[in-house]
Amino acid sequence: MIVPTIPGQGVRLRGFARRDVDDLLAGYADPAVQRFLPPLPVPFTRAQAESYVSDVAPGMFAFGGGLYAIADPATDRLLGGIGLDKVVPNRGQAELGYWVGPWARGRGVATAAVRALTEHAFHTGMERIELLTHRENPLSQRVALANGFACEGVRRGVLPNRDGGRDDLLAYARLAGDEPGPAERALPDLPGGELTDGVVTLRPLVPGDVDFIAELHGLADVVATTVPPVAPSRDKILRRCACAQSHWLAGERADLVIVDAATGTPTGDIGLYYQEPSTGQAMIGYSMMPAWRGRGYPTRAAQLVSLWAFAETGIARLIAGALPTNLGSQRVLEKAGFKREAYLRSRLPGNDGRRNDDVQFALVAEDLLTEGSRLDG
Amino acid sequence: METVQIRAGELLLRPWRPDDARAVHRACQDRELHRRVSGLPWPYEAAHAEAFVGGLAPRLLAAGTALHLGIFDPAAGGEHALAGSVALNAVDRDAGTAALGYWSAPWARGNRVTERAARALLGWAFGDGLGLARVDWRATIGNHASRLTALRLGFRMIGEEPADGGAGRERWLAALLPGDLTAAGTDVPDPVRRAARTFGGAHPTLPAGALTLRPPEQRDVSRIVATRSDPEVVRWGGVPQPYTETEAGRHVGRTVPYRWARGTEAVFAIADEAGAYAGSVDLHILPGDPAVAEVGYLISPWARGRGYATAATRAVCAWGFEALGLSRIQWRAEVGNVASRRAAEKAGFTMEGMLRQALEINGVRRDCWVGSLLKGESA
DSSP: OOOOEESSSSEEEEEOOGGGGGHHHHHHTHHHHHOOOOSSSSSSOHHHHIIIIIIHHHHHHTTTEEEEEEEOOOTTTEEEEEEEEEEGGGGGGEEEEEEEEETTTTTSSHHHHHHHHHHHHHHHHHOOEEEEEEEHHHHHHHHHTTTTOOEHHHHHEEEETTTTTTTEEEEEEEETOOOOOOOOSOOOOOOOGGGESSEEEEEEOOOOHHHHHHHHHSSHHHHHSSOOOOOOHHHHHHHHHHHHHHHHHHTEEEEEEETTTTOOEEEEEEEEEEEGGGGTEEEEEEEEEGGGTTTSSHHHHHHHHHHHHHSSOOOOOEEEOOTTTTTTHHHHHHHTOOEEEEEEEEEEEEEEEEEEEEEEEEEEEHHHHHHHOOOOO | OOOOOOOETTEEEEEEOGGGGHHHHTTEEEEEHHHTTTOSSSOOOOHHHHHHIIIIHHHHHHHHHHHEEEEEEEHHHHHEEEEEEEEEEEEETTEEEEEEEEEEEGGTSSSSSSHHHHHHHHHHHTTTTTTTSEEEEEETOOOHHHHHHHHHHTOOEEEOOOOGGSSSOEEEEEOOOGGGGTTTTTTOOOOHHHHHHTSOOOOOOOOEEEEEEOOOOOGGGGHHHHHSSSSSHHHHHHHSOOOOOHHHHHHHIIIIIHHHHHHEEEEEEOOOOSSSSEEEEEEOOOOOOOTTTEEEEOOOGGGTTTHHHHHHHHHHHHHHHHSOOEEEEEEEEEOOHHHHHHHHHTTTTTEEEEEEEEEEETTTEEEEEEEEETOOOOO
């Protein structure tokens, strides 16, 4: 079997060779690789690595797919591995998978390798390449998006994990006829990774925020303003934090922590839910820790999110609702420039089958143009 | 696969035997059963039943690829002891997956036989029985009885897929993971239950004073074209032009029945005393809240000024509160559409405010009025 060499931007795909064994062992010993490649045996022994480069990898080509080493084009050092398997010939379909060693990360190796192999596959007759990524692996989702793969949905419980459970995978796919270039993102990254007015800083929610979010959303008065008014379980909070980045990348919601800029202390959260992309309408919601209330922080946060949304996304109308009794939240929205538009009766599900009224506020781009932003809170 | 017997309360689930053929044959004479279960031959002969219980089912069981169980209620006598069938098809022990299917005998319906039997079978299959990790469910779109059973079991709807070969009927697709399986007695919210019952049945005809609300028909096509090409309707309703008999025919033959089958929207033609099309009224259930719907209406230019919109709205809302279990029916119209607002107010709607740029009509964002009618209110 002669494995073709596929050139790429800063990478070269080639067959595995005996000289790759040490780097293969180092790559497969990496915790991130082990986490997101659960079929990988742990520990992965030298004997297994030797058999992998001499037999397993070359053998993959027999099934219509293939397994390539990602090599540095200058030094030929192994940077990672990439392959196509689960080939369905009559559909012209295959599934792409890859890993990158810790020594080669942060310089676009995965993106370049995926691009090279995808284009090679399309040139050799494939019509549809799938890339299944773990929900909690935003880096891999970024690689898919950068290569113009579209997120088609979620395969629930499709991947057996190392704890005896099953994990969901997000299904990304690219067709041979798809437009070139990266996939468009409805919610782009924050410029510089955060939003700040010098008093509060908004940064994306991360998995490490679990305890803070659990405390915040366990508060009785925060639960009362949740729809429906039920405290989220620990499991739900874990998932929310773990999947926050994947929701953002999918353009569904932007979950942010409101941080006190002076001390770096998390003080609350604010979320933007892109609930109606077809009409350019999104909703915001926020909660504050009691110790940090009365300082105008949610007003500042709402203004920062609004300015970003109108400047950087296709959002044309931002809405927010408040219970009629929640005068504090209504005051925040008014101070942030939102206009009270309607009193919607029985709009929201309450407890025990009852319904709650909803005071609707909205902000449109013209509001900011006519009044200017009021970042004095 | 080993032979299994599973108990679900008073029900017994066991593999089929040759002497079950008579009862299966009788159960499968029911047209409703054939409407719900795809792939059964019609007419259903005694030989079909014999081949299934005596041949196919045991063969699949022996091969380990499918587990077909009869559901029996020993307290019921004779052939009525057969209450239904529950099966795990496409069993893949390596992948830990299977697909659930079920039917109930016509004489055993109405006491959740299939749900109870399926819950017992799934509990066994997720546990020591088969150690499955995921079970799929599929049903023809519009089979709300099966969908309701799946929802009660804890299935989560994933999406829709074309039927085999792309030419057949489209199907709903759902999946159940071990942690999703609900406890016995679990039910879905009242509006979901009522909507399933309503949309699972035929599209009804409703009296509306001197008018009638009925499904639109092909004979309405020329009047629909005239109505939806009317400048007032185009201006306020945002109907893309030109609107021809092709669009109207698709509306009658596809869009309206599809939305009814999916349970997302009920569209009625407003028929005058002579039965002729005079406009349209619809309830669209908001995605994400089955207790809230939005009402929409349009009146043919030759039928305006007679209170048709008010009468039709009253009738469709009364039906929506009852048949769909709605709590709130919302009305929105572009600011300035006074005719629509008057009709809503006369039908008892309370004006709630003005939403800026909330509607997109003919490519332009427009301010709209919003109002509502709540359960228990009337004009």
